[in-house]
């Protein structure tokens with residue numbers, strides 16, 4: 001039985017004070033239920049705040065990105081031990097906005113993923129196809145390439161905490177979510193690749209999330225699918241009431 005995940009990627013939203021108000025409101029709604037891994041991924045500046053406020057509440061704090069290097073002359077970067085020092089458990093690797101806007105390529109993503117798994121940061125590897133690739137019938141080929149390139153050289157032991165988020169680019173922030181059937185088909189396909197490459201134990205264990213215009217009113221339709229183990233949510237994670245409703249949606253599935 002895989003424990004579901006509801007992860008809120010705040011992206012470049014919410015100032016320190018807005019984040020503080022959001023978290024206080026969220027905590028007034030209740031603790032995180034034990035049956036769902038509920039993770040907030042704020043900007044780097046808000047990580048210490050959330051780590052402090054969410055201690056002992058059941059909520060976890062994640063990061064949106066990390067360096068593939070340990071330390072040194074890498075201006076603007078944040079390392080794995082800076083994150084761990086603050087209690088960060090998860091980190092998004094290879095979000096499509098990093099790939100498309102900041103030109104992160106498969107080789108950089110592979111290095112980041114390797115650094116995360118070797119240092120005990122649980123990676124949320126994002127994969128997803130563009131509308132052009134989907135319309136050309138190449139969605140699965142595209143995703144397969146992204147998954148395989150990211151996992152190069154890693155073995156089953158390294159991947160025990162791997163989480164993969166399937167996020168079609170055309171569904172992100174568009175209000176046009178993938179159909180639950182298409183999302184399930186892609187998540188099943190990813191699980192089958194993992195099974196082929198690393199065995200059924202790992203394939204049964206890893207969590208595969210759907211992301212892209214997930215809202216409180218559609219979360220249930222994704223959660224009822226066998227191979228969707230939760231959601232990576234952007235816009236709807238910014239408001240405490242919506243985020244809490246999403247967690248309840250996962251919990252009640």
Ligand SMILES: O=C[C@H](O)COP(=O)(O)O
Pocket residue numbers: 009095167171172173174175211212213214232233234235236
């Ligand atoms: O990381 C989250 C995804 O990019 C989804 O964003 P969204 O829920 O705003 O569509």
